[in-house]
Amino acid sequence: MFDFSRFWGIITDWHELIIAGILSTLILSIVGTVVGLLLGIPLAYGKRLHAKAYDPKIKKVLYGVIRWICNIYSTVLRGTPMMVQALIFKFATQAMGISWGSMKFPSEILNVFNGWFFAGLIVITFNTAAYMGEVVISGINGIDTGQIEGAKSLGLSSYRTTFSIVLPQALRNSLPTIGNELIINIKDSSVLNVIAVTELYYRLISIASATYSFLEAYLLLAIIYLIMTLLTSLVLKLIEKKLDGKKISLNPFGRLRRNFNV
Amino acid sequence: MSSILSISNLAKYFGDNKVLKDINLEVNKGDVIAIIGSSGSGKSTFLRCINLLEEPSKGTFFFNNQTYFSIKKNKEDFVDFNLFNEDLDVFNNEFLPIEEEYNLRKNLLIEDDSKENKLLLKEAKRNYKAALKRKPDIFDYYDSKAFKRYWKNNPPLIVNEKGLREIRSKMLMVFQSFNLFNNMDVLDNCVFPLVKVKKMKPEVAKEIAIEKLKQVNMLDHLGDRPKTLSGGQKQRVAIARSLCMSPDIILFDEPTSALDPEMVGDILEIMKDLASQGLTMIVVTHEMNFARNVANRVVFMEDGYIVESGESKEFFSNPKEKRTKEFLKNFRQ
Numbered sequence: 001m002f003d004f005s006r007f008w009g010i011i012t013d014w015h016e017l018i019i020a021g022i023l024s025t026l027i028l029s030i031v032g033t034v035v036g037l038l039l040g041i042p043l044a045y046g047k048r049l050h051a052k053a054y055d056p057k058i059k060k061v062l063y064g065v066i067r068w069i070c071n072i073y074s075t076v077l078r079g080t081p082m083m084v085q086a087l088i089f090k091f092a093t094q095a096m097g098i099s100w101g102s103m104k105f106p107s108e109i110l111n112v113f114n115g116w117f118f119a120g121l122i123v124i125t126f127n128t129a130a131y132m133g134e135v136v137i138s139g140i141n142g143i144d145t146g147q148i149e150g151a152k153s154l155g156l157s158s159y160r161t162t163f164s165i166v167l168p169q170a171l172r173n174s175l176p177t178i179g180n181e182l183i184i185n186i187k188d189s190s191v192l193n194v195i196a197v198t199e200l201y202y203r204l205i206s207i208a209s210a211t212y213s214f215l216e217a218y219l220l221l222a223i224i225y226l227i228m229t230l231l232t233s234l235v236l237k238l239i240e241k242k243l244d245g246k247k248i249s250l251n252p253f254g255r256l257r258r259n260f261n262v
Numbered sequence: 263m264s265s266i267l268s269i270s271n272l273a274k275y276f277g278d279n280k281v282l283k284d285i286n287l288e289v290n291k292g293d294v295i296a297i298i299g300s301s302g303s304g305k306s307t308f309l310r311c312i313n314l315l316e317e318p319s320k321g322t323f324f325f326n327n328q329t330y331f332s333i334k335k336n337k338e339d340f341v342d343f344n345l346f347n348e349d350l351d352v353f354n355n356e357f358l359p360i361e362e363e364y365n366l367r368k369n370l371l372i373e374d375d376s377k378e379n380k381l382l383l384k385e386a387k388r389n390y391k392a393a394l395k396r397k398p399d400i401f402d403y404y405d406s407k408a409f410k411r412y413w414k415n416n417p418p419l420i421v422n423e424k425g426l427r428e429i430r431s432k433m434l435m436v437f438q439s440f441n442l443f444n445n446m447d448v449l450d451n452c453v454f455p456l457v458k459v460k461k462m463k464p465e466v467a468k469e470i471a472i473e474k475l476k477q478v479n480m481l482d483h484l485g486d487r488p489k490t491l492s493g494g495q496k497q498r499v500a501i502a503r504s505l506c507m508s509p510d511i512i513l514f515d516e517p518t519s520a521l522d523p524e525m526v527g528d529i530l531e532i533m534k535d536l537a538s539q540g541l542t543m544i545v546v547t548h549e550m551n552f553a554r555n556v557a558n559r560v561v562f563m564e565d566g567y568i569v570e571s572g573e574s575k576e577f578f579s580n581p582k583e584k585r586t587k588e589f590l591k592n593f594r595q
Contacts, residue, residue: 052317053317054317054418054420144439144441144444146437146439146440146441147441147442147443147444149315149437149441150435150437150440150441150442150443150500151443151455152315152430153313153315153430153434153435153437153441154430154431154434154455154459154503154504154507155427155428155429155430155431155455155459155507156427156455156458156459157423157427160458164454164458165443165445168445169444169445172445
């Protein structure tokens with residue numbers, strides 16, 4: 001049965017490992033989401049690439065090939081579990097002669113950074129990029145196309161239009177979906193334990209098997225994940241408010257006071 | 263008077279749907295040209311073809327001593343129309359009874375929805391869809407070899423990307439749906455194109471933008487986002503944004519169609535001011551009073567052709583074509 005003293009014992013005795021796990025998970029998911037988003041933008045444009053009727057044939061073929069590659073990438077990466085991708089990545093890179101386990105880093109800060117961590121980071125980034133491609137596409141489709149025409153008619157280049165008008169709005173509109181992706185990544189990075197990435201889940205199962213207090217360890221794990229996702233969604237909401245130009249207040253009674261003039 | 267924009271033999275096809283057929287127009291400096299006509303007559307497409315927002319099928323465009331688009335013959339000119347029409351007739355003879363049968367079955371089902379009727383309808387629908395697939399497509403009838411040979415010998419002239427941007431920055435467009443940039447405030451909407459297209463310093467651009475916004479009476483809203491503005495205010499900002507670029511010509515695509523009557527008066531007053539300052543304008547409009555009083559030339563379009571064009575006083579007091587008279591009757595009362 002649940003034993004609170006054991007639960008508390010895990011926190012007091014193993015907190016260094018737990019904090020290392022939390023850091024690892026946060027870095028994995030945040031860097032994975034941000035870099036994935038940056039990769040997702042070219043992916044989205046690759047999937048939308050269409051040559052004009054008057055373009056030379058070689059351009060049409062090139063565009064077609066790029067679009068084809070992007071479509072295959074996003075279909076395959078979204079259609080297979082990340083755990084399987086991680087295992088394939090592990091064994092494929094090992095076959096190529098890269099040994100993640102023996103990589104040495106000058107100072108192992110809090111035991112977070114090691115070879116497997118970077119392998120996991122690569123997997124989660126490329127996996128997220130496939131989803132972000134779809135997010136960015138829907139963001140772009142949601143923009144009123146008249147603005148693009150307006151920019152064209154002013155003589156702005158398509159590069160300018162994309163980076164100053166289309167993307168800022170597309171990313172702003174898809175911020176809730178991007179945040180959702182981040183929260184999913186916080187939870188789903190746990191599957192990376194199959195390639196020995198020492199993130200939160202990996203740390204907790206090792207603690208559990210060392211102390212034989214499984215229920216307590218998993219309960220603690222659930223609580224930590226819940227706190228992380230709750231805090232993330234709170235921060236995302238604040239960012240959205242900030243982007244809309246509204247005042248940010250962390251005081252939960254602030255709204256009450258405003259509404260009732262207390 | 264020198265002509266700054268000249269358009270000849272403009273045609274625009276969407277497949278076998280001919281939207282514009284042989285349009286010719288000369289625009290002199292200082293001209294205010296009103297293009298009128300019923301909906302679907304190709305007015306807006308015409309305007310959008312001028313700055314190549316819509317790629318014309320053929321035509322020769324000349325602007326500021328430069329030919330920027332020239333296609334003399336396009337795919338459609340190599341279509342064997344005799345053969346196409348013959349096949350279309352054969353298809354129609356075969357198709358019309360099937361379509362009739364399908365419609366009949368659909369109506370029968372409303373009265374009596376027995377199982378038997380449903381099955382008959384299903385079969386009729388299948389026949390109808392199968393027949394529709396056999397409809398001849400115009401591009402199966404074009405002589406691709408002859409077309410390619412022609413384009414090889416007479417390559418189409420389309421100005422390159424950079425040249426097109428330069429032309430567009432001199433030939434501004436004001437849209438029916440305003441098309442302001444939603445992620446920038448009013449001032450930035452005007453400053454941004456100046457800085458990026460004309461490579462001005464932000465301080466200089468800001469001065470120009472404020473001057474033009476003052477001209478359209480929008481100084482109180484410099485920091486507002488377009489979302490918070492009313493339709494008329496948005497259109498005024500759009501006009502100021504175009505004016506900032508010191509254009510040679512402005513194309514107005516139904517600038518007042520999305521506004522209420524009071525705002526329409528507002529915008530028309532601004533346009534009247536611009537006309538009196540000697541700005542060259544082409545205005546697609548349904549405002550007959552504007553066409554009569556402000557424009558010096560009126561072009562009446564119908565079904566992809568220019569039916570009649572002339573001096574505005576002459577045009578309204580003494581229209582020559584029968585169709586023009588019919589059209590104008592609606593506005594006299």
